[in-house]
Amino acid sequence: MSFQAYIDNIKLKTGKSPADFRKLAKKKGFLDKAGIKATVKATQITDWLKADFQLGSGHAMAIYATFKGKTE
Known part of the structure; x- marks a missing residue:
């Protein structure tokens, strides 16, 4: 499955885009303006x-990969 297929399936299942998840992750305290906070582990997010x-x-x-900057 391609990366885009994963993103498309997530959007279908949840109704949320990577940008929506980024906003929610910022509210949860996982992200700041620079990206994933140094104290946050991948397993916390997943x-x-x-x-x-x-x-x-x-x-x-x-x-998680979109939070790290992956787009494809």
């Missing part, structure tokens, strides 16, 4: 996405 949005591991990692 566990949140799995619990609150019922995303699988691969889909949660795709959103």
Whole structure:
């Protein structure tokens, strides 16, 4: 599955885009203006996405990757 397919499937399942998840992650305290805070681990973010949005591991990692700057 391509990266874009992961993002498209997440949008279909949750109704949220990577930008929406970025806003929510900032509210949760995972991100700041520079990106992912140094004290935040990938598992904290992926566990949140799995619990609150019922995303699988691969889909949660795709959103995490967008936080790291991946776009394709």
